[in-house]
Amino acid sequence: MYIPKGFKLPSSAILATTLSLCLASCNEAKVESPSTENEQNASEFSSVPHEIKNHRDAGEQTGHNHVRKVIPSSEALKKLPADGGSDFNRLVFEQSPYLLQHAGNPINWYPWGEEAFAKARKENKPVFLSVGYTTCHWCHVMEHESFEDDEVAALMNKHYVCVKVDREERPDIDNVYMSVTQMMTGRGGWPMTVIMTPEKVPFFSGTYFPKQSMMQLLPHFSGIWANEREQVFKLGEAITTDLAKLSGGQPGGDLNATHLDACYRSLASSYDGVNGGFGRRPKFPTAHNLSFLLRYYDRTGEVKALRMVEKSLEKIRQGGVYDHVGLGIHRYSTDERWFLPHFEKMLYDQALFAIANLECHQITKKEAYAKAAREIFTYVLRDMTDPEGGFYSAEDADSEGEEGKFYVWTTAELEKTLGKEDATLYARIYNFEPDGNFFEEAANRKTGGNIPHLKQRLKDIAHELKQEIDPLKSKLEGIREKLFVARKKRIHPQKDDKILTDWNGLMISAFAKGGRILNDKHYLEAATKAADYCLTTLRRKDGRLLKRSRLGVAGLPAHLEDYAFLIQGLLDLHESAFQHRHLKAAAELTDITLKHFADAENGGLFLTADDGEKLLVRAKEIYDGAIPSGNSVMALNLLRIARITGSKRYEETANKLFAAFSGFAAKSPSGCDVLMTALDFSVGPSLEIVVAGKRGEDATEQLLGAIHSSFLPNKVLLFRPTDDEKPEIANLAPFVQNQGMVNGKSAVYVCRNQACELPVTTVVQLEKTLAKALGKEK
Missing domain, CATH: 1.50.10.10 (Glycosyltransferase)
Known part of the structure; x- marks a missing residue:
């Protein structure tokens, strides 16, 4: 847990409970600390399989025999009360597919906005903030385990004003509170769970929590808010101060x-x-x-x-x-x-x-x-x-309530789709196993499904099979198309x-x-x-x-x-x-x-x-x-x-x-x-390259083609149409105005800081000029 320098936590009880809840969350989800040199500053992981919901179009059945409520039409929405009515909450009026996923939860969710925080101030309640995104696996898990559970919902509705945020729509909110989460826990991920004051100041943060932890967390921090308010404010102030220090950039001399x-x-x-x-x-x-x-x-x-x-x-x-x-x-x-x-x-x-x-x-x-x-x-x-x-x-x-179900294949499905001969070939090349290669860690068993993957280069496989590589490639492409057609008949994962x-x-x-x-x-x-x-x-x-x-x-x-x-x-x-x-x-x-x-x-x-x-x-x-x-x-x-x-x-x-x-x-x-x-x-060196000529002419396209096929990352490329005396490009790049064709031929001008070499009109000349300008002459 993050402890601001010089700050004493409000009580040992808060520390003990917070640490235990954080550990429960991390152990359950097997979250690993992110590497500052490698991956993004937060991520959610799927090493523990759960039966989770399929968030497809409204009304489809999930893996828990739960039918998602159909989102009303635009006309029907106009007839609903502001709170969504008896079947929905306020998220039903949102555009975000992620927020709409939660519109039928028994929780009185609010979208981020002044209405929610005004209610929290008026009712003197803390705010429960949940941040995620549509395709987040652990967001689905937490929704099913907690946000669809009447027992959890009752606690949330009684003690908190509950706010949902789509991190992809509001990266600013996600950035601020993910920084807090990392400071407080040493790690981050989604779903992100934050408890904060009506003034948006956090005093607890974490990621995924199973129902058991939620049932402890919710009354505990409600009690902290009610009974140790002054300490909560001090903690929030310290967090905010340290957060500000991290948010202003880090100067440190010139880069070279x-x-x-x-x-x-x-x-x-x-x-x-x-x-x-x-x-x-x-x-x-x-x-x-x-x-x-x-x-x-x-x-x-x-x-x-x-x-x-x-x-x-x-x-x-x-x-x-x-x-x-x-x-x-x-x-x-x-x-x-x-x-x-x-x-x-x-x-x-x-x-x-x-x-x-x-x-x-x-x-x-x-x-x-x-x-x-x-x-x-x-x-x-x-x-x-x-x-x-x-x-x-x-x-x-x-x-259909399972992660990856759309993408994996049993050997029986493979043979049914392809026939025995092609199925045997595909299974050999893409490393299928009779009992599946898709392994569930938590259950310590194979699922029966196979994830297609290669362990060798195709040319090496062709050599082992004593086949020519080109016919094998064609064969496999035909098989892929058959599998794709068969797979299209499955229930497709939700598209955001x-x-x-x-x-x-x-x-x-x-x-x-x-x-x-x-x-x-x-x-x-x-x-x-x-x-x-x-x-x-x-x-x-x-x-x-x-x-x-x-x-x-x-x-x-x-x-x-x-x-x-x-x-x-x-x-x-x-x-x-x-x-x-x-x-x-x-x-x-x-x-x-x-x-x-x-x-x-x-x-x-x-x-x-x-x-x-x-x-x-x-x-x-x-x-x-x-x-x-x-x-x-x-x-x-x-x-x-x-x-x-x-x-x-x-x-x-x-x-x-x-x-x-x-x-x-x-x-x-x-x-x-x-x-x-x-x-x-x-x-550098970086270049400005100007091609002067007429689009569609062979000479012009050959010069452009030579530039496009070359790896020239540190350049800007402009085209100066010579059939226009005052081309629009000259309004933004005045230096191209006087660059034209040479003796009626399309020409390329290679420049550094808008000081240009003599124009060239052939690909060979262009290659030599580029090599000279980049210091790569042989």
């Missing part, structure tokens, strides 16, 4: 190339040389680690950095953490081998994993990485794309169909890069449609962004990540499609970000806008976990905008951002490896 070396050494020290990836179990893809290593290899020629990337991508792609039937990557592996996944699928993982594969393909030219990226795109376009163009957030791990601006920005980047690197117009079309969706549906008339959209209803103020990730996506899309509206929007959103999020005095960017809701602290985040931090991504955005426009103020702001977090970067460089990616650009 030595910090890139330190980041590499840190990742190398935690690298799993046997299985790929980093750290111990549970293992997360954190593909941005790999993107940094590719840049480090490009900078230094350190072959080990490239080998770490290649092995990690290969092992992840082979493991059960990859969906070998429906494609796409699951959230994480509960073991070191990437075999046993936590089965939910998150949009951001698809985006980051695709980007790492695309970049590795650029460097190595190996088709396997291009294929892996294409498979991710196939999954996202098929299952995660809204007809209007936006991308959905996630798919659940659970169906909200469209989040930040995660869409990441996916736009992935599709934009995929379009240009793989020369596939369909990927560019997907990126363009999603970008235009965000710039219309998720943008207000005053130019500012909204957080999410669902079923055509957009709302909630955007946070730093929404701006940072969408700006990045727009910049990447502009380098692929060269539509000026995307670059113009990126520049406009950058200025809005600096106006409303920048810390002008100390550098860096706050998570929330200057006119946003005031929480305990106004946090600044730099840790790059499962998702990069907004500050890290925005640092590179600012450098790219600076190179495009020639405006020094963007680069100066980026340098202040580096300084604001230099202390953290020095202590934990791989904990902010996306910031290190921005630093790599800043250290």
